[in-house]
Amino acid sequence: MSSLARPVVTVGTRASALALTQTQMVADQLAAGTDLAVELVRITTEGDRLTGSLVNLGGTGVFVTALRDALLDGRCDVAVHSLKDLPTAHAPGLVIAAVPLRQDPRDALCARDGLTLADLPPGARVGTGSPRRAAQLLLARPDLVVVEIRGNVDTRLHRVAPGDLDAVVLAAAGLARLGRLDAVSELLDPAVMSPAPGQGALAVEARAADVADAGSPLALALAALDHAPTRLAVTAERALLARLEAGCAAPVGTHARLDGHSLALDAVVCRPDGTAALRRTLTTPLHAESDPARAGAHAAADPSGEQERLRAAARLGTDLADLLLADGAGELADLGPAR
Numbered sequence: 001m002s003s004l005a006r007p008v009v010t011v012g013t014r015a016s017a018l019a020l021t022q023t024q025m026v027a028d029q030l031a032a033g034t035d036l037a038v039e040l041v042r043i044t045t046e047g048d049r050l051t052g053s054l055v056n057l058g059g060t061g062v063f064v065t066a067l068r069d070a071l072l073d074g075r076c077d078v079a080v081h082s083l084k085d086l087p088t089a090h091a092p093g094l095v096i097a098a099v100p101l102r103q104d105p106r107d108a109l110c111a112r113d114g115l116t117l118a119d120l121p122p123g124a125r126v127g128t129g130s131p132r133r134a135a136q137l138l139l140a141r142p143d144l145v146v147v148e149i150r151g152n153v154d155t156r157l158h159r160v161a162p163g164d165l166d167a168v169v170l171a172a173a174g175l176a177r178l179g180r181l182d183a184v185s186e187l188l189d190p191a192v193m194s195p196a197p198g199q200g201a202l203a204v205e206a207r208a209a210d211v212a213d214a215g216s217p218l219a220l221a222l223a224a225l226d227h228a229p230t231r232l233a234v235t236a237e238r239a240l241l242a243r244l245e246a247g248c249a250a251p252v253g254t255h256a257r258l259d260g261h262s263l264a265l266d267a268v269v270c271r272p273d274g275t276a277a278l279r280r281t282l283t284t285p286l287h288a289e290s291d292p293a294r295a296g297a298h299a300a301a302d303p304s305g306e307q308e309r310l311r312a313a314a315r316l317g318t319d320l321a322d323l324l325l326a327d328g329a330g331e332l333a334d335l336g337p338a339r
Contacts, residue, residue: 138274194253
């Protein structure tokens with residue numbers, strides 16, 4: 001980071017329209033109310049360069065590795081990721097320094113003529129690049145034809161009539177950030193289409209050494225950006241994913257919900273062809289003195305209590321994963337090892 005009177009923080013981002021929009025939002029929040037000057041640095045990732053399915057490209061990490069390399073070699077000071085793209089394994093030398101307030105985690109159906117999932121005609125062609133979405137689409141509507149697609153949001157939306165598809169499924173959060181919610185014909189209930197772990201949330205990653213001093217300008221700015229309820233929810237979801245040893249290409253969906261001083265976690269593991277699924281839910285109490293509506297997971301007022309709540313969230317994820325495995329989840333999907 002620059003040693004000028006007004007420190008410059010460089011923020012690494014992918015170059016897609018969605019990534020740039022998301023990163024600019026984070027950059028604006030980092031700069032707000034601080035003396036930091038924030039500059040964006042565009043990084044091309046393997047997932048941006050290559051074509052083909054996410055599974056064939058290696059799943060989790062294809063959009064992340066280049067950004068992490070840029071962090072470690074000093075080309076940027078922080079990097080902004082879609083949290084659902086981030087591998088669950090720890091990256092040496094790096095830390096998720098902030099998880100901002102989560103957008104809507106649901107998936108969105110973008111169909112011709114405003115059709116809902118139930119209203120799509122038999123044999124309708126629905127595009128997605130996600131095995132998780134494909135499996136749950138077929139679970140709900142075995143008559144659909146699921147077409148594997150890739151590309152940015154606009155490319156996918158342009159495939160819908162008068163293109164070659166009747167609908168596509170995209171993350172509601174990305175559409176909201178791009179101002180494209182007008183394309184949504186139905187927001188899919190998580191009971192029908194369970195989201196990807198971390199969907200709708202962003203991860204702001206930094207070098208551990210740069211935020212070791214909690215009083216540094218960067219550490220303070222990142223702490224102010226962190227949203228405690230969001231971090232609790234995604235901690236549970238990612239702990240489940242890690243325990244299942246499943247990457248973002250696995251047909252696994254999960255959704256954590258705060259209810260007062262309790263955290264509930266829903267999860268589904270599907271057979272890839274959508275012919276079977278296993279759903280389970282667990283709930284855990286959180287620290288009695290916690291305030292789940294409070295922002296700032298690193299708030300100095302209660303650091304030990306906050307860490308205990310995060311540990312409880314992680315235990316919830318691993319416990320639910322163990323329950324799924326005990327009930328036969330491994331027989332439905334090829335789970336692990338995580339990539």
